[in-house]
Amino acid sequence: MSKLTGRLGLLAEMITPGHTVADVGADHARLALYLVEEGVSPWVIVSELGEGPWDRARQALLQSHDRKNIELRQGDGLQVLCAGEVQEVVLAGMGGDTMVDILGHDWDKAATFQRFLFQPMTRVEVLRRHLSEQGWGIEDERLVQEEQRLYIVIAARPGLGFKPLNELELEVGPIILKTDDDLKKEYIKRRLHKLRTIYHDMLASPKPDIQAAAQLYNQRVLRLEEILNASPRASHN
Numbered sequence: 001m002s003k004l005t006g007r008l009g010l011l012a013e014m015i016t017p018g019h020t021v022a023d024v025g026a027d028h029a030r031l032a033l034y035l036v037e038e039g040v041s042p043w044v045i046v047s048e049l050g051e052g053p054w055d056r057a058r059q060a061l062l063q064s065h066d067r068k069n070i071e072l073r074q075g076d077g078l079q080v081l082c083a084g085e086v087q088e089v090v091l092a093g094m095g096g097d098t099m100v101d102i103l104g105h106d107w108d109k110a111a112t113f114q115r116f117l118f119q120p121m122t123r124v125e126v127l128r129r130h131l132s133e134q135g136w137g138i139e140d141e142r143l144v145q146e147e148q149r150l151y152i153v154i155a156a157r158p159g160l161g162f163k164p165l166n167e168l169e170l171e172v173g174p175i176i177l178k179t180d181d182d183l184k185k186e187y188i189k190r191r192l193h194k195l196r197t198i199y200h201d202m203l204a205s206p207k208p209d210i211q212a213a214a215q216l217y218n219q220r221v222l223r224l225e226e227i228l229n230a231s232p233r234a235s236h237n
Contacts, residue, residue: 003034004031006144006151007092007151008092009144011117011153012031012035012038012040014155015040015041015088016087017040019086019087019114020041020042020085020087021035021041021043021044021089021090022044022045022047022085022113023046023047023090023092025049025094026047026057027048027053027093028056029056029070031092032070033061036064036070037064042069043070043086044070045071045073045080046070047072047075047081054074057072058072077102078102078103078109081113084113088117089113090116090117091116092117092119092153093119095122096123096126096127097122099127104130111134115156116155116156117155118154118155118156119151119153119154120152124154125170129165129170132164132170133164134158135159136157136162138154138165138173138175139156139157139175140153141153141174141176143183152176152187171191171223172191172224177227188227188228191224192221192225195217195220195221196221198217202217
């Protein structure tokens with residue numbers, strides 16, 4: 001039986017039971033093996049571009065009795081899939097900008113899949129902005145802590161008619177903003193630390209245009225501080 005780490009476990013938890021899945025950039029194929037072994041998904045496609053990751057996935061599948069329900073493909077992004085071939089697509093373990101590049105290769109083709117699960121390692125706001133611009137709806141966001149790192153999973157659905165995200169929703173997340181728990185508080189604290197560092201670095205620049213741009217970062221800092229201070233949990237610390 002395949003065991004999952006916290007971040008992979010959260011992805012598995014958010015997959016719709018009974019749906020076919022593609023895990024793009026699957027590395028050791030642990031998620032795919034778990035989904036099939038646990039009966040969460042009847043069919044999973046796993047893909048990798050590089051020879052090393054592709055071979056690790058192949059070796060992992062060779063050791064599983066359920067490999068007949070998993071297909072391994074080698075290629076770049078969604079190009080390994082036919083339009084609408086699976087119901088859900090997982091993109092995890094890469095930066096938000098890389099995810100945007102994968103989707104942006106063919107947004108029309110991306111929209112043929114019912115649902116996406118994203119687990120961006122960096123630049124999550126870039127991913128949210130592009131999803132919003134394409135009219136995709138973010139229907140769920142969840143956080144999990146694994147060792148000292150926080151991971152976020154975003155469930156999004158292609159389609160038109162979803163309202164655009166405002167700047168605060170892009171920064172924190174439309175679903176996370178509605179929650180009030182310790183992980184949300186820690187998530188905002190870490191984003192604040194990052195933004196403050198960038199802000200102070202920009203202030204140190206002798207270039208007037210960079211100093212002017214720094215004020216935009218300061219506004220983002222102030223907004224996040226307001227959210228953090230408004231949290232009932234934060235006020236109890």
